Amino acid sequence: MLTINEIKSKKRKGDLSLAADLIGVSQGNASKIFMRPLAKKHKRLIGILSEVITMRERLKNANKV
Numbered sequence: 001m002l003t004i005n006e007i008k009s010k011k012r013k014g015d016l017s018l019a020a021d022l023i024g025v026s027q028g029n030a031s032k033i034f035m036r037p038l039a040k041k042h043k044r045l046i047g048i049l050s051e052v053i054t055m056r057e058r059l060k061n062a063n064k065v
Contacts, residue, residue, distance in 0.1 A: 002050040010053050019048040 002010070020030035023044055033039045034049070 001047060002053060004046060007046065007049050007053060010057075011049065012053075012056070015049060015052050015056070018052055019045055022048050 016030050016034065017027045020027045023030070023041055025033065025041070030045060033041050033045050036042060
Protein backbone atom coordinates (compact mmCIF):
# COMPACT_ATOMS: atom_id res chain seq x y z
CA MET A 1 0.00 0.00 0.00
CA LEU A 2 1.27 3.43 -0.93
CA THR A 3 1.76 6.16 1.67
CA ILE A 4 -0.30 9.34 1.55
CA ASN A 5 2.69 11.32 0.25
CA GLU A 6 3.26 8.78 -2.54
CA ILE A 7 -0.43 8.93 -3.44
CA LYS A 8 -0.31 12.74 -3.56
CA SER A 9 2.69 12.69 -5.88
CA LYS A 10 1.46 9.89 -8.18
CA LYS A 11 -2.24 10.80 -8.32
CA ARG A 12 -3.47 11.66 -11.82
CA LYS A 13 -6.64 13.15 -13.21
CA GLY A 14 -9.41 10.58 -12.91
CA ASP A 15 -7.91 8.56 -10.04
CA LEU A 16 -9.92 10.35 -7.38
CA SER A 17 -13.08 10.19 -9.48
CA LEU A 18 -12.71 6.42 -9.93
CA ALA A 19 -12.01 5.89 -6.22
CA ALA A 20 -15.03 8.06 -5.33
CA ASP A 21 -17.19 5.94 -7.60
CA LEU A 22 -15.95 2.76 -5.93
CA ILE A 23 -16.78 3.93 -2.39
CA GLY A 24 -20.08 5.50 -3.43
CA VAL A 25 -19.45 9.22 -2.89
CA SER A 26 -19.11 12.20 -5.19
CA GLN A 27 -15.73 13.40 -6.37
CA GLY A 28 -16.08 16.53 -4.24
CA ASN A 29 -16.78 14.48 -1.13
CA ALA A 30 -13.87 12.17 -1.93
CA SER A 31 -11.60 15.19 -2.16
CA LYS A 32 -12.71 16.31 1.31
CA ILE A 33 -12.33 12.78 2.70
CA PHE A 34 -8.80 12.60 1.26
CA MET A 35 -7.83 15.83 3.05
CA ARG A 36 -9.37 14.80 6.39
CA PRO A 37 -7.50 11.91 8.04
CA LEU A 38 -10.13 11.58 10.77
CA ALA A 39 -13.01 11.06 8.31
CA LYS A 40 -14.79 7.70 8.57
CA LYS A 41 -14.04 6.74 4.97
CA HIS A 42 -10.45 8.09 4.84
CA LYS A 43 -8.69 4.74 5.26
CA ARG A 44 -10.95 3.09 2.69
CA LEU A 45 -10.37 5.90 0.19
CA ILE A 46 -6.58 5.76 0.70
CA GLY A 47 -6.61 1.98 0.16
CA ILE A 48 -8.62 2.25 -3.04
CA LEU A 49 -6.52 5.14 -4.36
CA SER A 50 -3.42 3.08 -3.67
CA GLU A 51 -4.88 0.18 -5.66
CA VAL A 52 -5.97 2.42 -8.54
CA ILE A 53 -2.51 4.00 -8.83
CA THR A 54 -0.73 0.64 -8.54
CA MET A 55 -2.93 -0.94 -11.22
CA ARG A 56 -2.46 2.05 -13.55
CA GLU A 57 1.32 1.77 -13.17
CA ARG A 58 1.22 -2.00 -13.78
CA LEU A 59 -0.82 -1.54 -16.96
CA LYS A 60 1.51 1.20 -18.10
CA ASN A 61 4.59 -0.99 -17.52
CA ALA A 62 2.97 -4.06 -19.10
CA ASN A 63 2.38 -2.17 -22.32
CA LYS A 64 5.98 -0.98 -22.59
CA VAL A 65 7.39 -3.49 -25.02
